[in-house]
Amino acid sequence: MSDRGESEIRAEGLSVTYTGGGMTTRAVKNCSFRVPKGKVVGLVGESGSGKSSALMAIPGLLPAGTLVSGSIYCGGTDLAALKEDxxxxxxxxxxxxxxxGAMNSFTPHLTIERHITEVLAHHLKTHRKAGRERAAELLRAAGLDAAMLARYPHELSGGQKQRAALALALACEPGFLLADEPTTALDVITQKEVLDTIVNIVRERGMGLLLVTHDLSLAAGICDTLIVMKDGEIAESGPARQVAENPRHPYTQRLIEAIREMDVAR
Ligand SMILES: Nc1ncnc2c1ncn2[C@@H]1O[C@H](COP(=O)(O)OP(=O)(O)OP(=O)(O)O)[C@@H](O)[C@H]1O
Ligand SMILES: [Mg+2]
Structure with a gap:
């Protein structure tokens, strides 16, 4: 795994403002948080609270024209100050x-193998044969049979597609994984299985994981730290247990109550 002293991602005073269509939306407002290697950090909050915007700011994947201010440090580099190249x-x-929505982001006419081998060829200059072997390993690590390599995306179930998206993300052995609602479209049992796979892999490999989910109770069970976002701001953050069991912010308390009510309704 590449290290280069990149022991954590550290966002400081991060703000994201969308400017498209003559409208200005301040999606993330002056947020500071850390994702250390070897830790699972949950980013929770209701729909529209700014979770995806904060996550996508890290690798600079927000739409053109979006204003990003503040810093995103990793190993002494401020990613927010870097240009595209x-x-x-x-x-x-x-x-x-x-x-x-990773499960919808595959290219329909490429097999799962081609998706992985192309990423390996492009980023690591891996040759075809070695790439194929590596793709099989990656699929197995993500909990899929290597026979799935020959399939096209539409030939996989939702859970299998999410696992394939995980295999793809792990292809170049990154130190950090940013996963945005990686299991939301799945049934509850499959959700748990896929999440367990993700968390086991990142823990085994000592990676840092930023896990975005609106499900606070789910996040509380698997994360080391929780960050609760509300209207683009961090309402509270801290050790997962403490935030879930002893929330200080009324908003976090409401999120927890909403989950309890849903559980009772089920
Ligand atoms: N490309 C965009 N252009 C303009 N506004 C946007 C864009 N993407 C998101 N927003 C706005 O920014 C705010 C935060 O959105 P974001 O997608 O970060 O929320 P979220 O917490 O990920 O929500 P969800 O749980 O529904 O995925 C919302 O008000 C949203 O409407
Ligand atoms: Mg989102």
Missing amino acids: GLADWRWRRIAIVPQ
Whole structure:
């Protein structure tokens, strides 16, 4: 795994403002947080609170025209100050993402194998044969049979696609994984299985994981730290247990109550 002293991602005073269509939306306002290697950090909050915007700011994947201010340090480099060609060096190889709706982001006419071998060829200059072997290893690590390599995306179930998206994100052995609602479209049991796979892999490999989810109770069970976002700001953050069991902010308390009510309704 590439290290280069990149022991954490540290956002300081991060703000994201969308400017498209003549409208200005301040999606992230002056947020500071850390994602250390070897830790699982949960970013929770209701829809529209700015979770995806904060996550996508890290590898510089926000739409053109979006204003980003503040700093995103990793190993002494401020990613927020890098231009596109500088950021390209970070994506996949050092910081990989499983984006929101990853299961719909595959190219329909390419097999799963081609998706992985092309990433390996592009970023690591891996030759075809070695790439194929590596792709099989990656799929197995993500909990899929290597026979799935020959399949096209539409030939996989939702859970299998999410696992394939995980395999793809892990292809270049990044130190950090940013996963945005990686299991939301799945049934509850599959959600748990896929999340367990993700968390086991990042823990085994000592990676840092930023896990975005709106499900606070789920995040509390697997994360080391929780960050609760509300209206683009961090309402509270701290050790996962403490935030979930002893929330200080009324908003966090409301999120927890909403989950309890849903559980009762089920
Ligand atoms: N490309 C965009 N252009 C303009 N506004 C945007 C854009 N993307 C997001 N927003 C706005 O920024 C705010 C934060 O959105 P964001 O997607 O970060 O929320 P989220 O917490 O990830 O929500 P969800 O849980 O629904 O995924 C929202 O008000 C949203 O409408
Ligand atoms: Mg989102």
